[in-house]
Amino acid sequence: MLTMNEPADRLPGRAALARKVLPYALLSPAVLVTLAIVFFPMIQAAWMSLHDYILWKPKDFTFVGLKNFTAALQDEVFWISLRHTIIWIAVTIPAQLLLGLATALLLNQQFPWRPLARALIIIPWALPSVVIALMWVWIYDANYGILNEFMLRLGLIKASVPWLADPDTALYAIILTLTWQGFPFFAVMILAGLQSIPKSYYEAASLDGAGALRQFWHITLPGISGVLVTAVLLRTIWVANSIDVIYVMTGGGPGYATYTLPLYAFIKARTNLDFGYGSSLAVLFTLMLLGLVIVYLRRAGRSVN
Amino acid sequence: MVGRKSLLKRILIVDVPMLLILTFTLGPYLWMLLTSLTSESRLFTEGPSLVGATLENYVRLFATVGFLTNLMHSFIIAAGTVVVGLSLSVTAAYSFSRFSFRGKRYLLLQFLIINMFPVVLLILPLFVMMRVLGILDTHLALIIANATVAIPFSVWMMTSYMNGIPKSLDEAAMTDGCTRLGALWRVVLPLCTPGIIATGIYIFITAWNEYLYALTLGGRNVRPITVAIQTLIGEYEVEWGLLTSGGIIGAMPATILFLIVQKRLISGLTQGAVKG
Numbered sequence: 001m002l003t004m005n006e007p008a009d010r011l012p013g014r015a016a017l018a019r020k021v022l023p024y025a026l027l028s029p030a031v032l033v034t035l036a037i038v039f040f041p042m043i044q045a046a047w048m049s050l051h052d053y054i055l056w057k058p059k060d061f062t063f064v065g066l067k068n069f070t071a072a073l074q075d076e077v078f079w080i081s082l083r084h085t086i087i088w089i090a091v092t093i094p095a096q097l098l099l100g101l102a103t104a105l106l107l108n109q110q111f112p113w114r115p116l117a118r119a120l121i122i123i124p125w126a127l128p129s130v131v132i133a134l135m136w137v138w139i140y141d142a143n144y145g146i147l148n149e150f151m152l153r154l155g156l157i158k159a160s161v162p163w164l165a166d167p168d169t170a171l172y173a174i175i176l177t178l179t180w181q182g183f184p185f186f187a188v189m190i191l192a193g194l195q196s197i198p199k200s201y202y203e204a205a206s207l208d209g210a211g212a213l214r215q216f217w218h219i220t221l222p223g224i225s226g227v228l229v230t231a232v233l234l235r236t237i238w239v240a241n242s243i244d245v246i247y248v249m250t251g252g253g254p255g256y257a258t259y260t261l262p263l264y265a266f267i268k269a270r271t272n273l274d275f276g277y278g279s280s281l282a283v284l285f286t287l288m289l290l291g292l293v294i295v296y297l298r299r300a301g302r303s304v305n
Numbered sequence: 306m307v308g309r310k311s312l313l314k315r316i317l318i319v320d321v322p323m324l325l326i327l328t329f330t331l332g333p334y335l336w337m338l339l340t341s342l343t344s345e346s347r348l349f350t351e352g353p354s355l356v357g358a359t360l361e362n363y364v365r366l367f368a369t370v371g372f373l374t375n376l377m378h379s380f381i382i383a384a385g386t387v388v389v390g391l392s393l394s395v396t397a398a399y400s401f402s403r404f405s406f407r408g409k410r411y412l413l414l415q416f417l418i419i420n421m422f423p424v425v426l427l428i429l430p431l432f433v434m435m436r437v438l439g440i441l442d443t444h445l446a447l448i449i450a451n452a453t454v455a456i457p458f459s460v461w462m463m464t465s466y467m468n469g470i471p472k473s474l475d476e477a478a479m480t481d482g483c484t485r486l487g488a489l490w491r492v493v494l495p496l497c498t499p500g501i502i503a504t505g506i507y508i509f510i511t512a513w514n515e516y517l518y519a520l521t522l523g524g525r526n527v528r529p530i531t532v533a534i535q536t537l538i539g540e541y542e543v544e545w546g547l548l549t550s551g552g553i554i555g556a557m558p559a560t561i562l563f564l565i566v567q568k569r570l571i572s573g574l575t576q577g578a579v580k581g
Contacts, residue, residue, distance in 0.1 A: 020406075022400075022404070022485060023400045023403075023404035023406040023409075024400075024406065026396040026397060026399055026400035027396070027397045027400045027401075027412060029393050029396065029397070030393045030394055030396075030397035030416075030456055030460055031397070031412065031415075033393055033452070033456060034415070034416070034419060034453075034456055034457065037431070037449055037450075037452060037453050038419050038422075038427065038453050041427055041430035041431050041434060042422065042426060042427065042430065044430040044433065044434065045426050045427070045429055045430040048429065048430065048433070099326070102322070102326070103323075103326050106319055106322055106323045106326070107323075109315075109319045111315065111319050111320055111323070117323055117327060119564060119567055120327060120330065120331060121326070121327065121330055122563070122567060123330065123331065123334060123560065123563075123564075124330060124334075125563075126510060126514075126556075126559050126560050126562075126563035126564075127334070127514070127556045127559065127560065128513070128514035128515075128516065128530075128531050128534075128555055128556055128559060129514065129516055129531075130514075130516050130531040130532075130534045130535050130552075130555070131337075131534065131552040131555050131556045134337075134534060134538060134548060134549070134551075134552045135333050135334065135336070135337040135549070135552055136333065137538070138336075138337065138340065138545055138548070138549065139333055139336065141545075144348075144349060144352070144545070146336060149352075180329070180330070180333065184330070237421050240423075241422075241423045241424060241425075243424070243425065243517070244516045244517050247517070248516070248535055248538070262423050262424070262425045263425075265423075265425045265429075266425045266428070266517070269425075269428075269429050269432075270521065275429055275432075275433065278425075278429055279426075279429050279430075282423060282425045282426040282429060283426065285423055285425075285426075286422060286423055286426050289421070289423065293418065293421045296421070297414055297417065297418060300414065300417055301410060301414055
């Protein structure tokens with residue numbers, strides 16, 4: 001250790017300089033490239049959001065100040081999308097969390113096929129979102145989908161439901177898909193947290209006569225609370241951002257029934273080629289997420305040191 | 306007697322619920338697989354079934370849709386992203402793991418923050434930028450776009466792997482006459498190989514699965530598998546046999562790679578979270 005952090009001033013001039021510069025030199029390729037392909041474009045997006053910029057009128061790049069932003073706040077679709085974004089997060093995250101927690105608790109038990117179960121449980125995580133969207137569209141198919149057949153046989157519904165074409169069910173159908181895709185992440189994270197709790201705690205608790213429920217409440221939950229908070233933050237940011245599954249499954253429709261804010265920004269730019277307005281929606285959405293990101297970074301920053 | 310009773314209890318409260326969750330997890334995938342093995346003509350009369358399973362959908366997929374080119378495009382992009390992501394992050398990770406210097410914390414967090422930004426915020430300016438540079442619809446464009454995810458991820462993973470290798474090893478190499486970079490190249494990197502492979506595979510999977518960048522920045526000449534599948538959905542709307550076989554093929558490389566490295570990958574991914 002000592003030799004690594006040897007005080008620089010004891011070395012001759014050039015070597016000291018080299019030692020001071022070396023860490024930055026080693027970092028520079030990665031830092032410069034991310035500056036060029038991530039941070040510079042982001043500034044450009046903020047700049048575009050202050051302009052009237054429609055892609056098929058390339059010469060027309062007029063500065064309009066905050067016009068796009070005030071227009072967004074008066075845009076009905078903006079508010080619809082915002083409402084869906086909130087529902088989207090508020091239903092998906094708890095669903096993923098509870099299912100993930102249950103899965104992790106089960107995987108933490110002793111049973112012969114545990115390694116197999118642990119390997120298989122994460123498969124949804126590895127699949128391309130387009131394939132996920134494809135197979136769920138097939139499951140939800142109004143005429144031949146297995147979900148309709150299943151529920152008809154059980155007598156839960158009387159007639160086939162066009163899950164993705166009905167504005168009342170479309171958003172929730174996609175939420176179920178996203179829950180399916182994302183709960184393995186929770187399961188894996190929580191399982192790692194569970195395994196870091198010393199076994200002796202449970203032994204001591206059961207000697208003291210604490211039942212399974214009290215052990216869960218007083219040992220398990222406090223033991224995994226750190227992981228839970230981190231996982232919820234990460235997932236919330238990720239779920240809020242995720243638009244590929246929605247885009248493939250419904251493209252936002254029927255009507256605006258499955259628009260979320262980032263999807264609206266994407267569609268504005270992609271179909272209307274309105275990059276000025278699209279960017280301003282993206283910037284607004286980013287600002288809303290920023291609070292969560294800062295909380296997460298604070299936590300991560302602590303663990304870095 | 307006690308043993309049998311507790312076994313029964315275990316089956317009821319562990320095995321059965323686990324099996325239910327696994328059914329939910331694997332069901333949709335297996336259903337897709339089953340559909341892809343059913344011939345199109347039987348699909349709508351009898352529904353998907355293993356009786357009379359056939360590969361005709363797969364044959365048709367490669368014969369008529371030209372899936373091979375799409376697979377090739379995906380492969381070039383994913384492999385390119387792996388090269389870019391790993392090569393740029395190795396020295397950065399070494400710097401983070403071996404030195405303490407001013408601004409280290411902010412530089413590290415900078416890499417963490419990148420993946421928190423909405424894709425849509427990046428996609429619009431990247432499109433404009435690449436249009437100006439004239440590289441839209443090339444492999445390069447998609448490699449750059451995927452690198453925005455791959456570089457920060459890779460820096461974090463590699464830093465955590467390198468932290469696990471004792472610093473005394475570099476010192477020993479340097480006393481034996483190695484330079485700093487020599488120590489990195491000859492001692493640290495070989496020891497990191499498993500970590501590098503796991504990180505590389507994860508980058509490969511992510512780039513292979515990526516869809517929005519591929520759709521926006523590629524599309525005509527360069528059409529990765531994910532975009533091809535999405536186009537299939539539009540073109541062959543009701544031919545579910547063909548569509549599902551496309552899905553199976555598109556997901557295959559990522560699924561297999563993932564199952565191979567899942568153990569190492571998960572320990573790397575969760576390490577940070579548990580500490581935090």
